Amino acid sequence: MMKTRPIWNAHVAGVALGLVLLGTFLATGHGLGASGTPTAIAAAASQAVAPTATASNGYLGPMVSGGAHPMDAWIVWEVLGMGIGALIAAWWAGRIRWRIEGPTNLKTAGRIGFALLGGVLSGFGARVSAGCTSGLGLSGGAVLATAGFVFLIGFFLFGMVTGFFTRRFWQ
Amino acid sequence: MILPAGWITPLSGLVFGILFGFVLQRGGLGNGCRLSAQLRLKDWTVFNVMFTAIIVAAGGLYILQFAGLVSWSELYVPTTYLWATLLGGALVGAGMGVGGYCPGTSVVGAAAGRIDGIVFFIGLVLGVVVFAGMFPGLQPLLNAAAGPQAQTLGDLLHIPNGLVLVLLIAGAVLVGWLSRRAPTSKSISCAD
Numbered sequence: 001m002m003k004t005r006p007i008w009n010a011h012v013a014g015v016a017l018g019l020v021l022l023g024t025f026l027a028t029g030h031g032l033g034a035s036g037t038p039t040a041i042a043a044a045a046s047q048a049v050a051p052t053a054t055a056s057n058g059y060l061g062p063m064v065s066g067g068a069h070p071m072d073a074w075i076v077w078e079v080l081g082m083g084i085g086a087l088i089a090a091w092w093a094g095r096i097r098w099r100i101e102g103p104t105n106l107k108t109a110g111r112i113g114f115a116l117l118g119g120v121l122s123g124f125g126a127r128v129s130a131g132c133t134s135g136l137g138l139s140g141g142a143v144l145a146t147a148g149f150v151f152l153i154g155f156f157l158f159g160m161v162t163g164f165f166t167r168r169f170w171q
Numbered sequence: 172m173i174l175p176a177g178w179i180t181p182l183s184g185l186v187f188g189i190l191f192g193f194v195l196q197r198g199g200l201g202n203g204c205r206l207s208a209q210l211r212l213k214d215w216t217v218f219n220v221m222f223t224a225i226i227v228a229a230g231g232l233y234i235l236q237f238a239g240l241v242s243w244s245e246l247y248v249p250t251t252y253l254w255a256t257l258l259g260g261a262l263v264g265a266g267m268g269v270g271g272y273c274p275g276t277s278v279v280g281a282a283a284g285r286i287d288g289i290v291f292f293i294g295l296v297l298g299v300v301v302f303a304g305m306f307p308g309l310q311p312l313l314n315a316a317a318g319p320q321a322q323t324l325g326d327l328l329h330i331p332n333g334l335v336l337v338l339l340i341a342g343a344v345l346v347g348w349l350s351r352r353a354p355t356s357k358s359i360s361c362a363d
Contacts, residue, residue, distance in 0.1 A: 007197060007198060007216075008197050008198050008199070010198065010215070010219035010220050010223070011219060011220075011223050011347075013194060013197065013198030013199070013200075013216075013220045013223075014198075014219060014220040014221070014222070014223020014224045014227065015223060015224075015227050016194045016197075016198070017191075017194045017195070017198065017220060017221075017223075017224035018223060018224035018225070018226065018227025018228045018231070019227060019228075019231075020187065020190040020191055020194055021224055021227075021228040022227065022228040022231040022232065023187065023190070024187045024191075025175060025228065025232060025246060026174045026175055026176065026235070026241070027174075027175060027176050027178040027183055027187070028175060028176075028177070028178060028179045028183060028187075029175035029177065029179075029245050029246055029247055030246070030247035031228075031247070032187065032188075032191050032275075033275075034273070034274040034278065035274040035275075035295065037274075038274060038292065038295035038296045038298075038299055039299050041296050041299075042296045042297075042299035042300050042303065043299075045296065046300065046303070057303050057304075057306065058303075058307055059302065059303040059306040060303045074179055074180075074181070074183075074184045075184070076184070077181040077182075077184030077185050077188065078184040078185070078188035078191070079188060079275075079278060080184075080185065080188060081184060081185040081186065081187065081188020081189040081190075081191070081192060082188045082189070082191050082192035082195070082275065082278050082279065082282075083188075083192060083281070083282050084185070084188070084192065084282075085188060085189035085190060085191060085192030085193035085194075085196070086192035086193065086195065086196040086201055086278065086279040086282035086283065087192075087282040087283075088189070088192075088193060089192065089193040089194075089196035089197050090196050090201070090282055090283035090284075093196070093197065095196075095283050096283055096284050097284045098284040098286065099284060099285060099286065100285070100286045100287050101202070101203050101271070101280075101285050101287050101288075102203060102270070102271055102287040103207075103271070104204070112286075112287065112290050114269050114270055114271075114287075115203075115270045115271070115272075115287040115288075115290040115291045115294065116270070116290050116291070116293065116294045116297075117269050117270060117294065118265075118266040118267065118268075118269035118270015118271065118272065118291055118294060119266065119270055119272075119277065119290065119291035119292060119293060119294015119295045119297070119298060120266075120294045120295075120297050120298040120301065121262050121263075121265050121266035121269060121270070121294075121298065122262065122263050122265075122266025122270065122272070122273060122274060122277075122291070122294070122295055122298060123266075123274070123294060123295030123296060123297065123298020123299050123302070124262060124298035124299070124301050124302045125258070125259045125260070125261070125262025125263040125265070125266060125298070126259060126262075126263055126274055126295070126298075127259070127298070127299055127302040127303075128255050128258050128262060128302070128309070128312075128313065129252075129255055129256045129257075129258070129259020129260055129262075129263070130249070130252075130255070130256075130259070131249060131259075132263055132273055132274040132275065133221075133263060133273040133274070133275065133276075134191075134273070134275040135249075136249055136256070136259075136260070137260075138221060138224060138225060139247075139249075140248070140249045141221075141225035141228075141229065142225055142228035142229050142232065143229070143232065143243075143246050143247070143248045143323065144229055144323040144324050144332050144335050144336070145248045145249050145251075145321070145322065145323055145324075146251045146318060146322045146323065146324055146326070146327045147248075147249040147250060147251040147252075147256050147318070147322075148225075148249065149324060150251050150253065150256045150257055150260070151256050151257070151259065151260035151263075152260065153257070153260065154256070154257040154258065154259070154260025154261040154264065155260040155261070155263055155264040155267075156210075156218075156264060157261070157264070158260070158261030158262075158264045158265055159209075159210040159261075159263075159264025159265065159267050159268050160210050160211075160212070160264075160268075161265075161268075162210065162264060162265040162267075162268025162269060163207060163210030163211045163267075163268040164211070165268070166207075166268050167211050170207055170208070170211070170271075171204070
């Protein structure tokens, strides 16, 4: 049995995350993101399955026009790195284990259904706001952007409303 | 040397991504149980990690700019589209209340073997497809109530950004102090 390590104190993790974010800004001029990668995957998959419809779509079309490859983007490398970094951390902490978590008061099918629905809401929402908790909340916050804080207000307030209505599904 | 350095390559993406994923995982933010518990105010990890990170990064950028090492005008500052920014944030919050993650944390959760994290990520891709399908109808909403380009809170409130930083620190300290007794409520038992 591998030794499991407890998670970092939240303020220690916050300082570490802040330094990574600062380093990213100093190196690239922008912050860290995430939702750009599912967007790139959606554009590439849509292009592979239905090229004509993709080209004529107002949102995905510009991403594939002129032979452009939506997956050829900095954010795709960054999210790939996220997966690798999280894997290393989880391995180091002895936390790697196949499991289905999600709302613990639901059975497997319900947990998978909630995860899928949550993902759809989040993926749709992150396109409406052109950024997610990382790209707008965290990175926008780091440059004191009004947009970052407007996003976070919507995120926490409506998140709490949703959290209230879904509380009986979670422990 | 004036920063940012303009190092935007696949390698820099991998390097900063690896650090990002590592820190989120060790901070316990790849755990849907803990993330959603923040929304029920049962666990304050998300708030404390995020606001500490914002203050450290913003403070660092502010000091380096003051020292003449960073050119603020070359940093990417997103623009507010009031309704779209607010509605998008609300939907990402709803996604966390329902599915337990946001886009980045689903990757971190999935990397530790959480199948619900993988499913959430698949949902993200589907959500983008739904958005693309509705894009023409959504466009008026997306562009409504646009704020000034790259506006900071200091610009909005007509106060120096240094004062914004002080106010943020005060807010974070206050919330950290108010939530000190319940960093993690005993009524939840998130594994890691």
